[in-house]
Amino acid sequence: MTVAEALAPEPESETPQTQTQTQNENQNENQTETQTEPQTQPSRLGRIRALFSADAVPRHEIDDLAADPYVATWTRGYAEVAAASFWSNARRMPDLLRLTLRTAAGQSRWRVVTLLVLQLLSGVFQALGLLATTGVLAALFTGRPTPDRISAALPSLILIAAFTAATTLASSISSLMQSQLSPAMDAAALARIQELCTGVELVAFDQAGWFDTENAAERGAVSPHFMLQATVRILAGLATVGSAILVVGFVNPLLLPLILVTIVPRWWAAVRVARMDYKVFVRQAEGRRRVNQIAYIGQSIQQAAEVRALSMSEYLAGRYRRISRRILAENIALQRAETMSQILGDTIAGIAVAGVYIVLGLLLWKSEIPLAAGGTAVIAIGRAQSSLMQMITSVNSLFAEGLYFDGYLRFCEKAESLVPSPGTVPVPDDFEAITVEDVSFTYEGAERPALRDASLTITRGQVVALVGENGAAKTTLAKLLGRGYLPDTGTIRWDGADTALMEPNELRARIAYIGQDGARFPFTARENIRVGDWTRTDDPAIEGAAAAAGAHEFITGLPNGYATLMDRSLSWGTNVSGGQHQRINLARGFYRQGTLVIADEPTSNLDAAAEIDFYNRLRSYGGTIVMVTHRLNAVQACADHIYVLEHGRISAHGTHEELMADPAGGWYRDSYLLQQNSFTTRADSAAAGGPGRVSAPMGE
Structure with missing residues (x-):
């Protein structure tokens, strides 16, 4: 069953009652959900461009859900990545790499050092393996009989096997270091949030947006995990690309710029797809939140009885299905735009690769480079292409996760400023008197004080x-x-x-x-x-x-x-x-x-x-x-x-006696007499069998 089939409504017979219900549902749907689509008929060129654009994806707004001013807290990272250029990403990469490695080193410095050394060794092993490949190809391309060729290539084959094994071992140990660091980083960051949330002053929870920033911090707390993964992939890609560039430069420096020529189209497609994902993610934030709210109402134990008492099953399921269908329609159009962009990028990249091989063929035809070196260059270019694609994806991931981690760091900084200062006065075991002197207090965001000039003993x-x-x-x-x-003004003393x-x-x-x-x-x-x-x-x-x-x-x-x-x-x-x-x-x-x-x-x-x-x-x-x-x-x-x-x-x-004896009356005396009269009236009514009987004790 497809997603569309799963979300589709059950077939119903077209009775007059069903038709009326369907009309009402459609009318309600039109009132609560508005589809924003181009009003003018686009030209042929416009329709072609729409195939590659996320802005052409149909957009549906849920009008009965009040806009959340803090929704940007959750989606800020995606929105900024969508608007950021490749060069803005590149400029921030060194800082993010340092931040990630410093955060990881806070959990285990020796593991981080081991990981860096292994990535460096991996690049060296790959370069040596590629150079050994030249020896193998040179031996195989000679004019001697086949057994002699294999014998001549055997030393280079052994070297390739050794360097490949060493690269694999380095990669495996690196993965082990990463798998041990990642959960430790997550646990430390989440524990810090728990420590701060339980240690800040109570007034923090009265501040507008506190829970939104705390939720964003929870998302950012797991970012170091993903940042470390992206960092390892970037370092691995750099090692591979570095070894490929070294080998290609050794073969013929003219081939170096050709590596970039083959990757640019795929880079364009990757960045474009990432931005379309981010844009639609931001656009759908409100609808997804609405779906989650409806799902919570239907699935929570706290509201299960109320849902059944109000017969809300069809109502909730219908709303859930309608909004889900809108999101599904957007996602299908998004996938179309992304696929078309990838096809275009792959096509141009394929043409560029063909051009590289034509240039390489001309160099071989003119005997500018040996045949074995040309074969090594082909292998190196293929590796460089694959690694550069991985690096581009990892750089985007690192940039996005870095923004979420910024949210975590800002929350920690804000919470730390709200942690009480260490005490400077000893706390007595007991007291003879507590005095409150002219104490006033105003809640966060309130216009007037809740308590003013209070004094008591x-x-x-x-x-x-x-x-x-x-x-x-x-x-x-x-x-x-x-x-x-803590009071805004005045003091409380023991x-x-x-x-x-x-x-x-x-x-x-x-x-x-x-x-x-x-x-x-x-x-x-x-x-x-x-x-x-x-x-x-x-x-x-x-x-x-x-x-x-x-x-x-x-x-x-x-x-x-x-x-x-x-x-x-x-x-x-x-x-x-x-x-x-x-x-x-x-x-x-x-x-x-x-x-x-x-x-x-x-x-x-x-x-x-x-x-x-x-x-x-x-x-x-x-x-x-x-x-x-x-x-x-x-x-x-x-x-x-x-x-x-x-x-x-x-x-x-x-x-009590003094307040009751106040000749001016006052709130206490009036309220006490009112409660006493009410209780007496109810008791008398209950004794006479009237409706005002005294109820049984609550909670018994």
């Missing part, structure tokens, strides 16, 4: 509540306290020491931050809890933390208990409910046992009684607690001091 052993409506900056303040962000001057990881090790969602790591249940403090392994403490969070009972009921993988996409893995996942998140916080515990709405999937029970258990573990919650009855039951945030500012603070 947290005393050791206190339970402090941060309350306010959505968007009041409660989570922002919590992340600043947890050293997720017993007078500025936390901005402390080693971030050491400071965070004293803090247990329990967020609302909590990461769902694809680890076992035990490991999901242990990462709260991965530096220690304490199974009893893990189970104790799970029991304190109310997670021990359901974990032991999982297929493999604490050894159950918490990801259904993995073999023998499983998923748990939102409430159960939240309890694992709470257990992770219990296991960490931080000096400062920041609980940012970690109990939103639990009922009110379970939330109060959680904070009481957390308090019994010791430490100081900052709680962020919308349930003010939990604040009343647990908090020693309350800070009210409104529009990014702390508008009031005090105990």
Whole structure:
């Protein structure tokens, strides 16, 4: 079955319903996909040129997909190669070769030295082998009987065999060095990305385009692998061409320029084909991204239930098929243009080769060169042609991969500037008071500060509540306290020491931050809890933390208990409910046992009684607690001091009684009474059998 047949729609009977559906589909297709084709009838010369041009390939734009301003991050290398001339490639080659070899030497210097020496020896062996070929041909072309000719050629044949074997051995060892260097280079570059992404300040992930540059860096991280391959091919080609030039020059210097004459047409075709590939690749980037998005919707476990609930199978398959057909049509036209260009290049090159052999024949006819030397020249020219073609392809590949590697290097440079500076102030094991003094913070790209001029004090052993409506900056303040962000202005101090001057990881090790969602790591249940403090392994403490969070009972009921993988996409893995996942998140916080515990709405999937029970258990573990919650009855039951945030500012603070006694009312008093009245109304309705019954606890 061909690709076209595989993408073609299934045949259907032409019922009125089918016809209507087809008309609607075509109408929808016309609305979402526009074909851009020449509007005027081209001349005969124009039609001939179109056979060789990628610009004549039909182009289809997907109008319902918003243009991605960062798509150039992915395709920049291809676009620049498409526009670059051969000479721009050539000028950059020395720098790229040095960069590749320096990167490889960072993994194993002796392997790189061995590889270079072997390439040099390979060229020498090839040159000596070609010179020995002259001796063989000279012996075979003499007028003596055949046995005598073979005897005379035998020493040269032995030399050819020895040099060929040596060349093959050098090539094999070179391939071994390359195969050992390539994966090491990839692993080192990808590990560096992982190291930087986990070490940069959190603000990096708020920057526009961060994920696009990180994705481009991942593509560029494997470029050294391909750059090394291209470099080895270029060095091998140089060795072969160098040996051929040496031999041809020895035979007759007049033949040297003829080698280039035979390669120019194929070089033109190779460069043209490469540019057409790049241009169409750039043009199809949006359509390919759309196909991948549709495929992900249909194949992901996260959206499988929604796809079936909305009966989207025909919708997704139809859109996938339509866009795929458009891309296929472009690729077929592209292949036609590339094939025609290659045919033209090969034809002209064939004529040039014929001209070379005519010149060589004239030199032999006029006895300018011996017959044996002419035969050697023919072999050398053939080798040079093949090697030059390989070098041209490798140079294009090295140039393109070098641009991707530039993206990797730029990302590393940018990420390194966002890695926190080493701490200059020691991190205390505990504190008597945390003071926040006139702290303001603005998110990347925001016009106004999220938090402004915030000041508060947290005393050791206190339970402090941060309350306010959505968007009041409660989570922002919590992340600043947890050293997720650094304040733009103001200071956060532990017993007078500025936390901005402390080693971030050491400071965070004293803090247990329990967020609302909590990461769902694809680890076992035990490991999901242990990462709260991965530096220690304490199974009893893990189970104790799970029991304190109310997670021990359901974990032991999982297929493999604490050894159950918490990801259904993995073999023998499983998923748990939102409430159960939240309890694992709470257990992770219990296991960490931080000096400062920041609980940012970690109990939103639990009922009110379970939330109060959680904070009481957390308090019994010791430490100081900052709680962020919308349930003010939990604040009343647990908090020693309350800070009210409104529009990014702390508008009031005090105990529950003090805030409720405020004669001016205020957000806290009004919200608390509103929640209490709502709960009372629902409870009364439930007692009377009305529709306002109290729901069962979530996550239970």
